């Protein structure tokens with residue numbers, strides 16, 4: 220019997236679209252586990268349907284004899300296994316994904332005729348894949364790198380893919396430079412080092428020779444490149460797109476995703492340690508948040524520029540190395556996205572999903588951004604080799620919910636048994652079907668925006684793309700003092716790994732000096748180079764002195780400490796009532812407290828009860844938490860344990876909010892501050908919650924400097 224066509228993943232996605240209900244989350248979890256299980260009650264069979272009697276032993280001539288070639292069961296199993304791996308993505312190989320939905324806030328018909336943006340009742344399923352760029356599939360999650368933020372909207376009018384990043388600009392202006400850029404940033408060809416990072420000669424050689432990269436590189440040297448969580452990143456469509464309404468009126472837009480969880484980052488020391496202690500830190504964080512019902516949410520917004528205002532800015536809207544500062548054109552919210560279901564199978568969904576910026580629906584269109592134009596070609600091309608032929612749209616995760624009849628036939632991995640005799644159009648044999656739909660205001664066929672082009676065929680960069688430093692300067696000067704220091708340290712760290720002195724010097728003198736002389740001088744000092752006295756080009760500067768929206772400090776989020784991880788340190792002799800009180804108070808804020816003991820064994824409370832722990836302090840070190848609390852009764856035990864002292868001092872060093880007891884504070888030699896609090900009364904908990912909301916106790920930075928890392 221032919222196998223049943225797998226259910227469209229999009230139908231089942233809709234099952235999870237209700238709002239999170241904590242009381243039900245446990246039973247939901249169990250239901251999910253059952254739905255995910257492979258407990259089908261079915262016999263083990265070969266791919267040809269033959270029941271298997273022995274899955275333990277190869278067919279042999281006698282119990283100790285040679286194996287026999289005729290063992291078709293063993294050969295089929297091993298052959299399939301031999302081919303389990305497919306090529307990984309050439310960039311963005313390391314990623315993770317989740318299902319969810321998008322819902323429009325209202326009817327945006329004045330802006331676009333795209334159906335999914337017109338009806339606030341409409342739930343559009345989405346699948347999101349987040350990724351790093353440089354590292355291979357098994358590389359660490361917390362490396363300094365750009366994060367991919369690719370969203371597939373399964374709309375009724377076809378799939379719309381918004382294939383963006385967590386930074387709003389890019390390294391190059393023209394697609395023809397992409398292979399050069401990628402070869403430079405990838406591990407070096409002779410020894411395949413480094414994995415996952417850009418701190419090496421070929422990357423800095425390239426970017427120091429290509430000034431158009433200056434703006435993106437300073438974003439990559441900022442805290443944006445080490446997000447605390449995939450849930451806490453902004454997303455950007457990068458290029459300028461067009462939205463077109465039913466009357467054919469087009470507006471230029473830039474797409475933005477704003478996380479309700481706020482924009483927060485790791486510290487560099489944490490990021491490096493996490494890359495070893497939990498390679499899957501961000502993958503796990505997203506998975507666990509969704510499993511526990513802390514569904515992450517983003518608001519989709521657009522900056523809208525009427526066609527008539529195309530040339531109103533001091534940069535070119537088609538240049539992908541430029542932002543439109545939000546102070547000049549604010550972001551208009553369009554709707555929200557909620558991620559509420561983890562994949563059932565990583566390979567089938569996260570690995571096989573195929574995004575393409577060319578997947579658009581009526582009401583959305585491209586611009587002539589030369590980077591975007593090149594991308595329109597590249598994605599399908601790469602997927603033909605990665606996914607083994609041109610039928611990858613038939614893989615369940617890639618199938619649209621809209622029907623897709625056409626006359627494309629055959630090719631590798633064809634799953635559809637096409638019926639009918641006419642696979643051409645026009646035809647009279649099959650009644651002329653499938654037929655074209657003329658463009659119309661609504662539900663019409665796709666019609667490209669009729670942009671008038673009157674030009675010479677040339678290879679030339681527009682002069683309007685020529686200013687590479689004004690916005691990099693705007694970015695640096697819009698940062699808080701702390702963020703500026705982090706940028707200086709990141710350049711110094713990365714360039715410190717560059718072996719060739721002339722590359723270090725070129726980056727300082729020909730790039731950083733044009734961005735900001737103080738930045739250049741500070742990095743030069745850390746590299747032992749002379750401070751440049753002036754830049755090498757005349758930088759015209761930006762329309763704005765500062766763009767506050769660029770600083771992540773101005774994006775604290777709106778969900779309080781929901782889903783934040785708090786370590787509760789326990790040991791034998793702990794006051795059970797104090798643990799209870801702290802845990803309840805944290806859960807009331809929807810935070811996720813974890814009890815950590817000296818080992819994974821339960822500890823004994825002061826009144827002799829067994830208290831199970833979630834993990835040991837070694838198994839879940841402080842770098843995995845957003846805050847630390849110490850209940851009563853464990854001062855002595857913690858103060859005499861090297862493991863616990865390291866945990867607490869490292870948390871202090873990383874500016875975490877902490878609740879300690881007075882004795883412990885004294886024995887650690889620390890001082891109270893805005894986020895280092897004593898006791899377990901409600902007002903202390905309230906102050907702790909505030910400090911976790913602020914993400915770090917930035918005021919502590921100077922005091923924490925002397926604590927060893």
Ligand code: HDE
Pocket residue numbers: 308309310311314348349350366367368369382383384389393394395397455456457458539572573574590591593594597598599601602
């Ligand atoms: Fe990509 N990019 N890219 N890129 N990109 C790929 O497509 C490419 C660019 C982005 O989770 C590849 O299926 C070119 C900008 C994301 O599956 C490939 C150029 C932005 C992902 C490709 C760019 C992106 C990719 C590799 C310059 C942000 C991961 C595998 C012209 C707006 C999608 C694949 C996922 C993946 C080409 C530049 C985002 C090779 C030629 C700018 C998020 O086709």
